[in-house]
Amino acid sequence: MNFLSPTADFARLTIVVFMDFTHSARSRKYQEQLEAFMTEHVYPAERAIKSRDPLPGEPIEASPELIELKKIARSQGLWNLFLPDDEYGAGLTNVEYAPLAEIMGHVIELAPEATNCSAPDTGNMEVIHDFGTPEQKERWLVPLLEGEIRSNFGMTEPGVASSDPRNLQCSITRDGDDYIVSGMKWWSTGAMTKDSKIAIVMGVTDPDAPPKARYSMILVPMDAEGVEVVRGVPVFGYIHRGGHAQVRYNDVRVPASNMIANAGDGYMIAQARLGPGRIHHCMRAIGQAERALAMMIDRAKTRTAFGKRIADQGVIQDWIAQSRWRIDQARLLVLHTAWLIDTEGNRAARRDISAIKVVAPNTALWVIDKAIQVHGGMGVCDDTPLASMWANMRTLRLADGPDEVHTMVVARREIGRD
Numbered sequence: 437m438n439f440l441s442p443t444a445d446f447a448r449l450t451i452v453v454f455m456d457f458t459h460s461a462r463s464r465k466y467q468e469q470l471e472a473f474m475t476e477h478v479y480p481a482e483r484a485i486k487s488r489d490p491l492p493g494e495p496i497e498a499s500p501e502l503i504e505l506k507k508i509a510r511s512q513g514l515w516n517l518f519l520p521d522d523e524y525g526a527g528l529t530n531v532e533y534a535p536l537a538e539i540m541g542h543v544i545e546l547a548p549e550a551t552n553c554s555a556p557d558t559g560n561m562e563v564i565h566d567f568g569t570p571e572q573k574e575r576w577l578v579p580l581l582e583g584e585i586r587s588n589f590g591m592t593e594p595g596v597a598s599s600d601p602r603n604l605q606c607s608i609t610r611d612g613d614d615y616i617v618s619g620m621k622w623w624s625t626g627a628m629t630k631d632s633k634i635a636i637v638m639g640v641t642d643p644d645a646p647p648k649a650r651y652s653m654i655l656v657p658m659d660a661e662g663v664e665v666v667r668g669v670p671v672f673g674y675i676h677r678g679g680h681a682q683v684r685y686n687d688v689r690v691p692a693s694n695m696i697a698n699a700g701d702g703y704m705i706a707q708a709r710l711g712p713g714r715i716h717h718c719m720r721a722i723g724q725a726e727r728a729l730a731m732m733i734d735r736a737k738t739r740t741a742f743g744k745r746i747a748d749q750g751v752i753q754d755w756i757a758q759s760r761w762r763i764d765q766a767r768l769l770v771l772h773t774a775w776l777i778d779t780e781g782n783r784a785a786r787r788d789i790s791a792i793k794v795v796a797p798n799t800a801l802w803v804i805d806k807a808i809q810v811h812g813g814m815g816v817c818d819d820t821p822l823a824s825m826w827a828n829m830r831t832l833r834l835a836d837g838p839d840e841v842h843t844m845v846v847a848r849r850e851i852g853r854d
Contacts, residue, residue: 463533725800773792
């Protein structure tokens, strides 16, 4: 039986010694501002907006409350906090941004968009920022950063297991000075909103190339001829802000200059995009779990059964204690992954990104489930946000890669380690 060598043990020990998750002064400043913004503006807006959910298939517009939240957030400097670039964003590291994303995660349907830090825009902005031409940045990145428009991302396809990109059928075919995009996408988050003006579409440019060189990403304006928003797809019956659309690209012709990086770079760009996107999801999931725990405790303190407070029942105390340490464990794993990305890059953190992508949503789901149980019948209706939170977190076990694929990545890395 082979064991880790002393050298490997020492290398791992030194990593632990040099990690520092102390909040920087600027991160603490943003946390204080963001907490106040949430209390004064976001929570009241959440209650007001909840009574006006859109109908299935109905085009989605930003509510007056959300528009006002964006104005307030921007005036307070709570804008583009996700982007580690001093020119375009706040210049925060992933470790600095983590507690901010967690705070936003308390009201996941409002706070991220109010601060221009919501998916899929964050990932799309990072792609154009990192791989776009000056012209692409001027045409699309600047208005996205300004919050003037929104975007969507077309990768997943109906009828195939899209977690394996070799299954993708959407084609991107060169025709003179243009490319022709043909195929069907779904779960294009945000595409139902009238604000969504641009899609980043991933498709096959060379089916005969090696697997990782077959795909490309291209910018497709949503008003281009042949772009058809077929329907909005509810999530466990919920119509989320921006929607999750099925979009058909009917031989859509776009200029060759809309290609992001080079033809065949789609897989590489996807890996670069999904790493930060996944960690942002996980940061927000911790926020969902914290809110669920707080709601569980509040409810348990005020509800009586069998002659005593529910909070005094042993099983409820067990749930509360387990929630506390499960959340703290997940947060530490997320912070460790953020630190790895900051210090060594996305590639070095791939195993850890896959690990947190499984751990964080499942942790949040466990806590939310127990909070629902403590609330009784109120927990499964829309009188509290718990049911919607559960739907969001259950969906996250599929979005950006299912649990099973991420588990496979972690296992293969461990099996193949020297």
